[in-house]
Amino acid sequence: MTRAAARLSEPYDHAVIICQDLDAAVDNWKRLGFTLTPRGYHTLGSQNHCIMLARDYLELLHVTAPTPSRQYYWDAQQRGGGCAATSCKSRDAFATAARLREAGIERSEPIEFSRPVRLDDGSEHAATFRVTAVDGAPGARYFVCEHRTPELLWRPEWMAHANGATAIAAMYLVVPAEQVEAAGQTYARMTEGEMSPLRNGAVRVAIDDAELVVTSAAALAAQTGTAEIVREEPGYAAIRLRTADLAVARAHWRTAGVEARDLGPRDTLIPAHAANGVAMLFTQA
Template structure:
């Protein structure tokens, strides 16, 4: 199978039961975060919205259920999410190709704007994290993008306007990149300086051995 070229929708930072701490941390770094959202799935989030993508702080809602799919991961970046206009079509193509895809998931969260509350609605197509070589990878169909991308949430004190680069530490970049080649075609991922690199819209995704990550970031 070959889907259209990848475009990053957002990255997920799992903050578990530390969502208040994460909110303060990212605000101190100069990000303007959205008000806390509460998904019908039971999780809570804050977003740092950019021009075409965003960063999501995802944790447990106060006194709410613990989502097993995020509870199993430690605090930190654990989700790469790509854009799609049709989550169902992605599911059908991935299933036909024999990839470890999970059924389409539909959910929402209320958004209060100008004295009114509306539901932001989403459909996602996820891959089984037990059967792929990295955390959570999925596609997100935004059914109400006007409730997510708002100009008043895109003006960050630190000047951030996009996700430029996502670095994923992995012991076997080639194996980790296999899913992306299966989804987007062999030419979507290129080897470069010991890493596997894929363009995803305005962002670049890099699958990098831990020693190279340590040498670059310490």
């Protein structure tokens, strides 16, 4: 099979990072060297800022009040935040929902929502989305997102970052050791990604040019390359980003007074307590 034939039709989309205080999070992630989109106000009752990368993004999300569609995120927010969900793109949320059902995956019906986006020229437009979610996915919520107006998000003025971030390379999901393989198989079915074994009993699910690493708490250090990332309960422990110039990123962090720990010539760690509850690994592209 050629690489082109093996690529997913629904590639990786974004990670959701829950923030108890969105104003403080904005200041924090700007210090980390990210450009943030203007604040968005969802029709579902949540607010966000996005960090747009070349093909995917990070979403800083805050829930103002619990509602049926936001209850999962509200509960995560009450527990302190962190990375609570991940998603893949969908060209048709209804078709993907049907595929998940046929694969035996219990999921929500697709819902449509929007938020206004103000562009640099002062004009305002509605960014619209359709999502279908799997709340019972191993470790954390998984969902698919159909972007109805991608041109309102992936804009040059929001895609250049002082830390050189260009793409999400990997997500690290912790589950109980005895559930790692089954969880990997579930994610492979949901994403249509290819699962392969890693050392220490972990597995990798290739999702287009990114990967989901499912691991136990005990094997987390072996997968991330550092014992400084620790997570005992199920959920996302770390996100690895590619950067176009790690040396420039390191210089920015020194100037901004950011706590950053170099793990070698090509990797730097931003600890979880400095990034709203999820460790950030930067790798030279």
